Amino acid sequence: WRQILFPFSNFPSQLCRFEMQMTVMCSEEATMQVWFGRAMDPNSTEDDPTDVFSAPLYRCPEVSDCVIGGFDLLFAGYGLKEALLYVKIRAWDESGNAYSTSSSVPVDAIAGMASS
DSSP states (O other): OEEEOOOOTTOTTOSOOOEEEEEEEOSSOEEEEEEEEOOBOTTOOOSSOSEEEEOOOEEEOTTSEEEEEEEETTTTTOSSSOEEEEEEEEEEOTTSOEEEEEEEEEEOOOTTOOOO
């Protein structure tokens, strides 16, 4: 993977945002690292993207909703057409137990969006 600057929602040079937010719950208090991939064609045979955005570390309390937000989908190439969003989460607790999961989530095009 080639990690790229994470496009936070307060990115100053952008006129518009298409922000994603997700809620994660851990069974133990844990630290999480989250990666988001660039827009991929829904018909792609590629499993994982080569370019990913690495989010800052998140610390989540035990059995509580942990909101992960601020990822600007427009900056990563989403919105103009239907695409797949690759998300990977790796979490670990103070005892050294680790868990990793990934998923591809369909993201629809935004009605009326056009590039100039």
